[in-house]
Amino acid sequence: VSQCQFSMWEEEKYEDGVKWRFLEHKGPYFPPEYQPLPDNVQFYYNGKAVKLSLAAEEVAVFFAQMLDHEYTTKKVFRENFFKDWRKEMTHDERSLIKDLDKCDFGEIHAMHKAKVEARKNMSKEEKLALKEANQKIIDEFGYCLLDHHKERIGNFKIEPPGLFRGRGEHPKQGMLKKRIQPEDVIINCSKNSCIPAAPPGHHWKEIRCDNTVTWLASWTENIQGSIKYIMLNANSKLKGEKDWEKYEIARKLKSCVEGIRSQYHQDLKSKQMGTRQRAVALYFIDKLALRAGNEKEEGETADTVGCCSLRVEHITLHEQLDGNECVVEFDFLGKDSIRYYNKVPVIRKVFKNLKLFMENKEPGDDMFDRLNTNMLNKHLSSLMMGLTAKVFRTYNASITLQQQLRELSNKKLLSYNRANRAVAILCNHQRAPPKTFEQSMATLQAKIDARKEQLALAKSELKQAKKEAKAKGSSDPKLQTEEQLLKLEVQATDREENKQIALGTSKLNYLDPRISVAWCKNMEVPLEKIYNKSQRDKFAWAIDMTEADFEF
DNA sequence: GTGGTCACTTAGTACATGAATG
DNA sequence: CATTCATGTACTAAGTGACCAC
Numbered sequence: 001v002s003q004c005q006f007s008m009w010e011e012e013k014y015e016d017g018v019k020w021r022f023l024e025h026k027g028p029y030f031p032p033e034y035q036p037l038p039d040n041v042q043f044y045y046n047g048k049a050v051k052l053s054l055a056a057e058e059v060a061v062f063f064a065q066m067l068d069h070e071y072t073t074k075k076v077f078r079e080n081f082f083k084d085w086r087k088e089m090t091h092d093e094r095s096l097i098k099d100l101d102k103c104d105f106g107e108i109h110a111m112h113k114a115k116v117e118a119r120k121n122m123s124k125e126e127k128l129a130l131k132e133a134n135q136k137i138i139d140e141f142g143y144c145l146l147d148h149h150k151e152r153i154g155n156f157k158i159e160p161p162g163l164f165r166g167r168g169e170h171p172k173q174g175m176l177k178k179r180i181q182p183e184d185v186i187i188n189c190s191k192n193s194c195i196p197a198a199p200p201g202h203h204w205k206e207i208r209c210d211n212t213v214t215w216l217a218s219w220t221e222n223i224q225g226s227i228k229y230i231m232l233n234a235n236s237k238l239k240g241e242k243d244w245e246k247y248e249i250a251r252k253l254k255s256c257v258e259g260i261r262s263q264y265h266q267d268l269k270s271k272q273m274g275t276r277q278r279a280v281a282l283y284f285i286d287k288l289a290l291r292a293g294n295e296k297e298e299g300e301t302a303d304t305v306g307c308c309s310l311r312v313e314h315i316t317l318h319e320q321l322d323g324n325e326c327v328v329e330f331d332f333l334g335k336d337s338i339r340y341y342n343k344v345p346v347i348r349k350v351f352k353n354l355k356l357f358m359e360n361k362e363p364g365d366d367m368f369d370r371l372n373t374n375m376l377n378k379h380l381s382s383l384m385m386g387l388t389a390k391v392f393r394t395y396n397a398s399i400t401l402q403q404q405l406r407e408l409s410n411k412k413l414l415s416y417n418r419a420n421r422a423v424a425i426l427c428n429h430q431r432a433p434p435k436t437f438e439q440s441m442a443t444l445q446a447k448i449d450a451r452k453e454q455l456a457l458a459k460s461e462l463k464q465a466k467k468e469a470k471a472k473g474s475s476d477p478k479l480q481t482e483e484q485l486l487k488l489e490v491q492a493t494d495r496e497e498n499k500q501i502a503l504g505t506s507k508l509n510y511l512d513p514r515i516s517v518a519w520c521k522n523m524e525v526p527l528e529k530i531y532n533k534s535q536r537d538k539f540a541w542a543i544d545m546t547e548a549d550f551e552f
Numbered sequence: 553g554t555g556g557t558c559a560c561t562t563a564g565t566a567c568a569t570g571a572a573t574g
Numbered sequence: 575c576a577t578t579c580a581t582g583t584a585c586t587a588a589g590t591g592a593c594c595a596c
Contacts, residue, residue: 227558292590335589336563390590509562
C-alpha cells in the first residue's frame with residue numbers, strides 16, 4: 001500500500017465495535033412549519049366552501065398536491081388517506097366530511113401548480129438568493145466533526161410530513177406520515193462535545209453518547225414503526241472503510257468459492273431435506289445473484305420475495321423449453337416490487353429437488369419450507385468468516401465486471417458500459433424508461449440520418465474528385481463523417497440497450513471500484529469518464545490505493 | 553427456534569442543475 | 575440568450591443481517 005492521503009490506513013484501529021472517539025454536530029434541520037392557505041383559496045365539501053382547521057387543512061394540502069398523480073385514484077391510497085385525514089379533523093369536521101368523493105381540492109391543487117410554475121419562472125437573482133440560502137443551511141447543519149475529520153452528513157434534514165408513498169401494491173400507501181418534532185428525536189454525540197440545542201421552545205427526546213453506532217440522530221417513523229437515522233455521507237472515512245471491508249470479504253469469497261460450490265453440489269443429494277433446500281437456495285443465490293429473501297410481516301408491506309421466501313407460485317418447471325432441458329421459469333416481485341423474470345436452464349439435480357419441494361403444495365406455500373435466511377447465513381459464516389448471502393451478489397457482480405472488461409477490452413468506453421450493463425442485468429437493476437426516451441431516441445436517429453446523407457454526398461463528391469484529378473486525393477472529410485456517424489450509432493445502441501436498465505446501483509454498491517480504477521489506468525481512459533465528482537469522492541480510498549495491476 | 557429490535561446498505565424516482573443546442 | 579435534454583443529487587423506502595430475550 002502506497003502512502004495514502006486518505007488517512008484511514010494510518011490511524012490506529014479502535015477496539016471491537018467502537019466507531020469513533022469524538023462526535024460533534026448541530027443536530028438535524030427541521031422542515032418549515034405549515035403555512036396556512038390564503039383566504040381566497042378554499043376547500044369545498046359537497047359544493048360548499050368549508051374552512052378547515054389548521055391540522056386538517058395541512059393534510060388536505062398533501063392530498064391536493066398529489067392530485068395529478070395516478071395513485072390518488074387508487075382505492076387503497078384513498079381509503080388510507082381518508083382514514084388518517086379524519087383523525088386530524090375536529091369533531092365537527094369529522095361529522096361533516098364523510099365521503100372523499102364529495103371533497104373538492106381543486107383550488108388548492110391549482111394554487112400548488114401556480115406555485116410550482118412561479119418557482120420555475122423565478123428570475124436569476126431570486127434563484128441565486130435561494131441557492132445561497134440553501135448553502136447556508138448546508139454550511140450550518142450539513143457537517144459534523146468525527147474524530148479529527150470534518151465530515152459531510154448524508155441526510156441532515158428531518159423528513160417532512162406528507163402522504164406515504166410505498167412502492168408497488170403497498171397496503172399502507174396514502175397513510176399520513178406525521179411531522180417529526182424535536183421531542184421525537186434522539187441525538188447521538190460525544191459527552192464532551194458541544195451538544196446541539198433543540199429549536200427554541202423544544203427539547204430532544206434523548207441525548208445519547210453511544211460510540212458503537214455511527215448515527216448522529218434518529219427518530220421513529222409512524223407508518224411502519226421503524227427507526228430513521230441521520231448518518232454520514234458516502235464520502236466519509238467511516239463509510240469508505242466499511243465499503244473497502246465489504247469488497248475485501250467478496251475477494252475472500254473468490255479464493256474459496258470453488259470449495260463452497262462443490263460443497264453445495266454435494267448437499268443437493270443430502271438425506272436431510274433442510275440441507276437440500278439450503279443447497280438449492282445457495283445455487284440460485286450464487287448463479288442468479290438473487291437476494292437472500294428475509295421473511296416479511298404480511299399486510300405490513302408490499303408482497304415481495306427473495307430467494308428464501310420464494311413461493312411455489314413464483315416458479316414454473318419445464319422439462320424442455322426452447323431447446324434446453326431442465327428450465328426453471330422465475331416470475332416474482334423482488335425488492336421495490338421490481339419484477340424478476342428469467343428462464344434458466346439448471347442442472348438436473350436442482351431441477352429434481354425443486355420438483356420434490358413443490359410436491360403436495362399450494363401455489364401460496366413456501367418453496368423452501370425448511371429454510372430461512374438465518375439458517376442460511378449461519379451455514380455460510382461457518383464456511384467463511386463474514387460470509388453471508390449478499391456477499392455472493394457483490395462477488396458475482398465484481399468478478400463479472402472484471403471478466404467482461406477483459407473480454408471487451410477493445411472499444412474502451414462503450415465496453416465499460418457494456419460490462420457495467422452485464423452486471424446490472426445480473427442483479428436485475430431496472431428503471432422506468434425515461435419519460436423523454438422515445439423523443440430523445442428520435443432526435444438521435446434524425447442526427448444519424450443526416451450524417452448518412454452527408455456521407456453519401458461526400459462519397460459521390462469523392463468519386464467526382466477522383467475522376468477529375470487523382471493527384472490531391474485527400475479523403476479526410478469523408479473519413480471524419482464516417483467517424484462521427486459511427487460514434488452516433490454507438491451512442492444510439494448504448495442508449496437503446498440502457499432503456500430499462502439502471503447502471504448506477506451496481507456501480508455504487510456492487511462493483512469493486514478498484515477494478516474500474518485499474519482498468520482506467522490500463523486503458524488510459526480518464527477516470528472522470530467513468531466516475532463523476534461524487535462517485536470519485538465516495539471511492540477516494542480506491543483511487544488512492546489502486547495500481548494498474550490490481551486484480552479483484 | 554422464534555420474534556422483536558436495531559443499525560446499516562441498497563434501491564428507484566423526483567427534482568435540480570448545468571451542458572448542449574438552436 | 576433561451577430552451578431542451580442529459581446528468582447529477584436528494585430523498586426516503588425497502589432490503590439485509592446481527593443481536594437479544596424467551
